[in-house]
Amino acid sequence: MPSPSAAIDDYLKTIYHHTEWQDDPVTPSQLAAELSLAPSTVTEMVQKLAAQGLVSHRPYGPVSLTDAGRARAAAVIRRHRLIETWLVREFGYAWDEVHDEAEVLEHTISDRLLEGIAARLGHPSHDPHGDPIPDAAGVVAREPFVLLGIARIGHTGRVLRVSDRNPELLRALQGAGVDVGHVVTVAGRDTVRIDGGAPIELPPAAASAVWLTA
């Protein structure tokens, strides 16, 4: 049981993301791409994680978290999302500016400081992207959702989450008034109305990046 490692946490976090919204098995090559590492590096690390009981993996197969791995990943993600929330609320960072800073601090802030931040924020259950923040026990609050591109025309829902992989899209949506927490009505695969106003056409990528309450 070696001491925590930033690299290990990054792997766990990345694997976790694949099971957060749909249950995707992760292949080593996906991991390599997402972590910007050589495939050989990923193989080695995955073997190490498997030896520590954090992931399950048989040779040439996909990778998935064990319960222990999921718990640890949830803890890292809690840190990441709390830090993002804090940077936005208290330091005026924009949504798309917090990621790099959180990426570093999630590995270095003490539990004590983290909980201090959580307390000061009022123990939020969601970060500024609308992603749920696991509580200190690793439990995640969930809400039923539909993707914008899949919701039926006329469906009205609150924007629950905006996928945070694409800063450009984030800004475009924000500019169009499609912000987490806002209520919109679906007018097409990538078109919405706000407050019954005129239809607003969003970038095509929005169809699979905007999550509405069901």
Next chain:
Amino acid sequence: MPSPSAAIDDYLKTIYHHTEWQDDPVTPSQLAAELSLAPSTVTEMVQKLAAQGLVSHRPYGPVSLTDAGRARAAAVIRRHRLIETWLVREFGYAWDEVHDEAEVLEHTISDRLLEGIAARLGHPSHDPHGDPIPDAAGVVAREPFVLLGIARIGHTGRVLRVSDRNPELLRALQGAGVDVGHVVTVAGRDTVRIDGGAPIELPPAAASAVWLTA
């Protein structure tokens, strides 16, 4: 000119501490003791720092900062002390609890966040120990001082600084009311009066750990 390194910054910071209040040349063995590293490790790192122009050092001699090294050290110390101040003021850490957290965060916080913290604190010039915080340009505010054990009996001064190496002593002094910013009158090598009250005897170590305005 490699990218910043936490290890390098730790060496520079430690060397800097030796010239902060008196101009002590630092020997490799002192560095090794203060950094809790093997002497051989220090030799290697010092050679690396010398090659980068951050310290000057000839074989078997002491180590001192170059101007470039001092500038970099001041930047690290600025980070450290701002973070300490922030932890005390905004998260209710006690003086003697902030050091470890600051030790880590000083290497990982971005410039942007650091300056956000500085702004929120009102750009303080001193940390909770009374140590001066270099400004963003590395310039340090100085004030004339005397050590408690050296001040003449009857001298009255404000507590400017309490050496932060010894948490136990810190607590003892705080308990006795010898806090940074408080005004005391010297009644002996390790005895003071506060507000003309009865003499308070401090631990012997206080003589060389408490700094008063001259």
Next chain:
DNA sequence: GAGGATTTTTCGGCACGCCGAAATATCCTC
């Protein structure tokens, strides 16, 4: 189901920061 394409793994290697043991330089005492 054969054979080539793709994915994964193995293997040797590297940079970093560290260590202990042994060699070497300096210091200090008589």
Next chain:
DNA sequence: GAGGATATTTCGGCGTGCCGAAAAATCCTC
């Protein structure tokens, strides 16, 4: 100023996390 004590440096080595090249397994198409 000789000789031992002490400080410093050199050297081989280690763990972590990474890489590229080559080998091995799997997949996919015909």
